[in-house]
Amino acid sequence: MNKTQASQRSRRQILRLIKEKKQISRAELAKLTGLTRPTVSSIVAEFVENEMILESGKGESCGGKRPIILELNKDACYAVGIDLGDDYLIRGALCDFCGNIVADRELEYVNEFENILGVLEQLITELVGGIEREKVRGVGIAVSGIVDAQSNEVVNSSTLDIEKRQLAKRLSQRSGFRVILENRPNAAALAETQFGAGKDFNNLVYITSGRGVGAGVVINGKIFRGSFGTAGEIGEIRIPLLENGSLSSFCLEDLTRASAIKQRAEKAKGCKLRFSEIVEAYYNDDQAINAIMDENATYMGYAAQIIADLLNPEAIILGGRAVELGDKYLKAFREHFESGLAKALVGGLTEVKFSQYGQIGVAVGGAAVVIELVMDLKV
Numbered sequence: 001m002n003k004t005q006a007s008q009r010s011r012r013q014i015l016r017l018i019k020e021k022k023q024i025s026r027a028e029l030a031k032l033t034g035l036t037r038p039t040v041s042s043i044v045a046e047f048v049e050n051e052m053i054l055e056s057g058k059g060e061s062c063g064g065k066r067p068i069i070l071e072l073n074k075d076a077c078y079a080v081g082i083d084l085g086d087d088y089l090i091r092g093a094l095c096d097f098c099g100n101i102v103a104d105r106e107l108e109y110v111n112e113f114e115n116i117l118g119v120l121e122q123l124i125t126e127l128v129g130g131i132e133r134e135k136v137r138g139v140g141i142a143v144s145g146i147v148d149a150q151s152n153e154v155v156n157s158s159t160l161d162i163e164k165r166q167l168a169k170r171l172s173q174r175s176g177f178r179v180i181l182e183n184r185p186n187a188a189a190l191a192e193t194q195f196g197a198g199k200d201f202n203n204l205v206y207i208t209s210g211r212g213v214g215a216g217v218v219i220n221g222k223i224f225r226g227s228f229g230t231a232g233e234i235g236e237i238r239i240p241l242l243e244n245g246s247l248s249s250f251c252l253e254d255l256t257r258a259s260a261i262k263q264r265a266e267k268a269k270g271c272k273l274r275f276s277e278i279v280e281a282y283y284n285d286d287q288a289i290n291a292i293m294d295e296n297a298t299y300m301g302y303a304a305q306i307i308a309d310l311l312n313p314e315a316i317i318l319g320g321r322a323v324e325l326g327d328k329y330l331k332a333f334r335e336h337f338e339s340g341l342a343k344a345l346v347g348g349l350t351e352v353k354f355s356q357y358g359q360i361g362v363a364v365g366g367a368a369v370v371i372e373l374v375m376d377l378k379v
Contacts, residue, residue, distance in 0.1 A: 010035055012377055014043050018053055018070055019098075019375065025067035044070060052076045052097075074098040077137045077374055080127050080177070081366030082120065083359075084160065085144035085184050087211060090119055093360055094127040095367035097374070099195035103127050104360055113161045121174050137379050138178040139171070140366035142187035144212065146229055152181055155229075159211070178379060180369050184208065185232050186223045187365030188355070189216025192317050194368045196356035201314040205307050206355070207234070208320035208362075209300065213253040215307065237303045252303050256296050258321050264292050279324050293325065294332055301336030308350050309342045319355035319362075330354060 013033050018024055030040045047053040054073045058066040074096040083091040094103040105126050109119040120141070128136055145157030157163045168179040182190075189206035192198035198206070198218065206216040215232035217224040225231050235253030254260060258275055265278045268288040273281075281289040304316050316337065322329060334352045341350065355361050373379045 008377060010039065011043050011046075012375065014040065015047065015052070015375055015377070019072055023056065023069045023071050025069060027067055029070075050076075072098055074100060075135075077135050078102065078128075078131055079137055079367040079370035079374070080124055080139040081187070081363040081368065081370070082123065082139065082141045083184065083362035083366065084116070084120070084141055084162070085211060085362065090116075090123055091360060091363045092123045092127050093363040093367055094129075094131070095364060095371065097371065099191075099364065099368065099371065101360065101364065102131075103129065104363070111159075111161055113165050113167075116160070116162060117167070117170055117174065120171055124171075124175050124177065133176070136177060137374050138180060138370040139175065140180050140182060140187065140369035141167070141171075142182055142184045142362045142366040142369075143167075144184055146233075147181045147183050148229055149182075149225060152179075154181060178370075180373070182223075182366065182369045183214070183216075183232075184362050184365070185214035185216035186225070187216070187369055188319050188357075188362045189218050189317075189365070190223055190368040190372065191357065191361055191365035192319075192355060193218050193221060194371065195364070196361070197317050197353045198315060201351075203311070203313045204315040204317055205232075205304070205311065205313050206317045206319055207300070207304060207307075207322075208318075209256055209322055210258050210320040213256055213300075213303075217307075217311065217313075219311075234303050234307065237306065239299055239302065252299060256299050261292060261296060261321075265289055268292065275321070275324075282325060282328070293329060297329060297332035298336045301333050302340070304333075304337045304352075305340045308337070309340075312342070313350055315351040315353055317353050317355055319357070323354050323358060 014029055017029060017032055026040050026044055030037045051073050053070050056069050056071045058068055076097045079095050081093045088108055089106045090109050091106045093101050096102055105123055107119050107123050109116055124139055143154055144159050145154045148155045152168045154162045168181050172179045185206055185208050192206055198204045202221050204218045208214055213235040215234045217232050237252045238249040239252055239255055240247055240249050262275055266273050282293050357364055
């Protein structure tokens, strides 16, 4: 590692510690990093000058002068996050440097590339509003599909007209902002890791269900994409089922996505139902709906067992439509999940939690992708 690389590493280390600790002194930074106090003071002075961090007051003295407390400047920069995966709406959020949602919007769209491009441009314009453009470090778009991180391109999407259409390049040209693509579960997992229910864990798996089923895997605080970018595609896991005395297997996604739940519920109740009505029936202990949801929890718990037995994460975080189903569903999922989970000889058991965010979580994940690049001093 040369001198420049070492300097960048030290700057990233200090910035991340300030973010993690929320408030910290120069002396504590020196102690935690092993850097000399003059080196820490020099790096801190640079960050204060460019307004990435603030001197927010004085801490308690342990003898001598009271230390000056440092924290991230939430207004130092902003990031736009967009969720491109819903059937009818594109959701967006503007987040500050600390991941707080400053503004959010949703716009209807038609699944045709030029319309998607135009709606995305409009959404970005509305979200940015009166923010100084130079403070907006980029736009992170969480998409339904497989993303090649190297080329920043959607290489496969079975649901949206964005495959190999140079979405990031075209939108960047039209909006004037850097655009980074990520798949939806990965983006949502990053949001939970950075700001949400997973911020106390280094290793977790975020599982989402709704239009599709997928997972975002976080290892040592970083998204794990696998060798070819398809890590977390759990919707393809085969579930063995007996049908008419014969053993068959079905894709997890085909059995558990929202449309499958809706189809089964309508068949059971003999009428058309909105998903919100199915959720209400579940809350009201409708026996037919209870059976459908318990079966769903069984399948999802089975898939989560496989992931957890392979990766042994600290936490499984459930997002997407599962959050709407509440604690009743969480309890059922946890029971099925833990029934086949490898038990550690020492330490704890993988925790199961709901996402901290509702439907806006994936958009926050898009913003988190950009903020992560800022923390790495890459934008």
